[in-house]
Amino acid sequence: MSDVNTQFAQAQDDVQQLPERPGNLTLLRLYALFKQATEGDVHGDKPGFTDIVGKYKYEAWAALQGTAQETAKQQYVELVESLKSGATS
Template identity: 85%
Template sequence: MTDINTQFIQAQEDAKQLPERPGNLTLLRLYALFKQATDGDVHGDKPGFTDIVGKYKYDAWAALKGTAPDAAKQQYIDLVESLKSGAAA
């Protein structure tokens, strides 16, 4: 396993142990980065207007289209680290 993958797995565990729950926009960013890192570019149909949360998740993930999985993993790691240090919310 490469170093980035090890760090990514650790960041996922760290995200579950954060002392404070991040705000919704930060959670959305974490979700989108995770999906881009693990599944690649967005796929499937965009949820309809009745599924507001699904629509926001889809849009956040779609905004990362073309981002390499390793780049998304690094951004996820960096975001979790900033949350751990209290620099982001």
């Protein structure tokens, strides 16, 4: 297991232990980075206007199209670290 994969796995555990819930935009960023890191580019149909949460999640993930999975893992780790230190909300 590479170093970034180890850090990514640890960040997944750490994000569950955050002292306070991040804001919605940060949660969307975490979601999109996680999906890009684990599944690659967005796939499937974009949810309709009645599924607002699904639409925002899809759009956040689609914005990362073309980002390498290793890069997305590293960005996820960095975001979680900044949340742990209280730098981002």
